[in-house]
Amino acid sequence: MCDSLDNIDVEVGARAVVPAGTIIDDTLGLLEFDAFQRIDLSAEFENQGVTKDDVDAVHLVHFTLRVESPADGSLDFLRSASFFAETEGQPRVLIAKLDEVPRGARELSMDVIEGVDLKPYVVAPSMRITTEARVGGRPDEETTVAADVLLDVDIAVPGC
Template sequence: MTRTLAAAALALAACGRLDQVDITRSASVNVPGVPGAPAGSIPAIQALDIGGGDQLRAEGIDPGDVDSAKLRRLSLEVTAGASLEAWVDSVSIYVETAGQPRILLASRSGISALPAGTTLVDLDVNPGVDLKPYLTAASAPLTVEATGSAPDVNTTVKVTASIRVDVNVSGLLN
């Protein structure tokens, strides 16, 4: 019976269902309004920290069991203030941590050409980036760099990252 259970668990793991967990990290940032701000007046903002073993443990994941982690989705959503197309032309989001290179996670250009009232934008994710060393680090802040001009009014933007974590399940089979 134990061999049958182990074989079933191994079969599920091979299919990629048992060993993958989707986690979400989100945070809101405030962008001060500057009426009539000139182009290029959007400062870089540290928006979200995806690192931290304690956060992983709280979600039932031992940091030592993480095999890899891939960004699935990164979005910006205005929750108060000016819509995105009114003040943002393009955006790039980077992650960094001690001992690792600063890498581009996602970007999007042409935001200013989107329809009036655009409050949610999905960014184009940089494929192939393994977030494991960033996700399991003590701290791994995301930095948002944008072109355009500061919004006319104080604006709150929610940054949300969806990450698929591949977890080592070999301990279940012992």
């Protein structure tokens, strides 16, 4: 009975702007999502009436990438991508990846790494989600990519 009462979903989103390629510059470094550089879920927990001390476990449910612009843009500049959780005092941990990006894709569901408990990262003062991407050059036009993350947060509820 308590299984659904002691879990909350927390959504985290970010955007990255990938500049158009030029003759001089045809490589892309990291796919950097600024909002993922400092994630602090304290306010989200407060809105739910819980604190970081109430967290029992945190698991990634899904991680998607989506082209927001241009309207006809795709993720063809990506060949593969891996995402990691990081925080001070904890090892860097792989949380999601896609070994091969299908040609023409505008939206991707990353493969979530099962069994990774993100509690030590979420209860830290802040965590980061970083990216390693294998690329095939920059896109023809400036491209905005949105990343959406859904976390399942298991919280301690007295009596459950």
